[in-house]
Amino acid sequence: xxxHILKDMGMPVEERTEIMMAIGNHDENTGTAVSDISAAxxxxxxxxxxxxxxxxxxLSTFDIHDKVNYAVTDADLKxxxxxxxxxxxxxxxxxxCPVLDYFEIFMDRTMMSKxxxxxLNIWFELLINNTRxx
Numbered sequence: 001x002x003x004h005i006l007k008d009m010g011m012p013v014e015e016r017t018e019i020m021m022a023i024g025n026h027d028e029n030t031g032t033a034v035s036d037i038s039a040a041x042x043x044x045x046x047x048x049x050x051x052x053x054x055x056x057x058x059l060s061t062f063d064i065h066d067k068v069n070y071a072v073t074d075a076d077l078k079x080x081x082x083x084x085x086x087x088x089x090x091x092x093x094x095x096x097c098p099v100l101d102y103f104e105i106f107m108d109r110t111m112m113s114k115x116x117x118x119x120l121n122i123w124f125e126l127l128i129n130n131t132r133x134x
Contacts, residue, residue, distance in 0.1 A: 031112070033119035042116035043077070043124075046109040047088045049102075050075045059096075064105055071096035085123040088113070092128055099128055110134065 011019075022038035033039035051070045056062060062070060074091035092099055103110070110126060114134065117124035126134040 033116040036120060039116040039119040043086060043113055046106075046113045046116075047075070047077045049090065049106065064097075064101060067097045068092075068102050068105055071101075083123075084121065085125060086117055087125045087127060089127040090129075094129070102128065 018035060018037050021034055022041045031038075031042070033042055049069055049072050051072055053069045054062070054066045056066055059067075059070070071093045072090055073093050074089075076087075076089045078087045078089065079085075080087065090102075092102060113126075114124045124134065125132060
């Protein structure tokens with residue numbers, strides 16, 4: 001469907017194909033960076049963790065994804081062009097969930113981000129509660 005929307009917008013077939021390849025390769029179970037666009041999409045998508053993503057309001061109904069997202073009180077993705085690195089800096093309220101819970105559900109996403117950055121020939125860093133973990 002997205003392909004046809006892009007076509008109707010007058011986008012050339014090469015650009016449509018590139019975007020569709022990026023979308024198709026950003027799933028952490030089967031995807032990998034295959035182009036600059038796909039690597040950028042992976043980095044943007046896999047770093048999207050924050051309490052604003054949680055729609056529920058009752059903590060007792062949270063699953064682990066809700067709990068981890070809700071515990072992230074600050075998320076910042078910074079690109080340092082001069083140092084050729086991208087830094088995902090998270091603040092996790094450990095009264096809501098331990099940092100280990102983050103890795104339980106985000107390890108594949110974190111590694112996918114690392115490899116996407118490598119594809120772009122940049123370094124990926126992960127800081128949680130001011131501790132460099134990657």
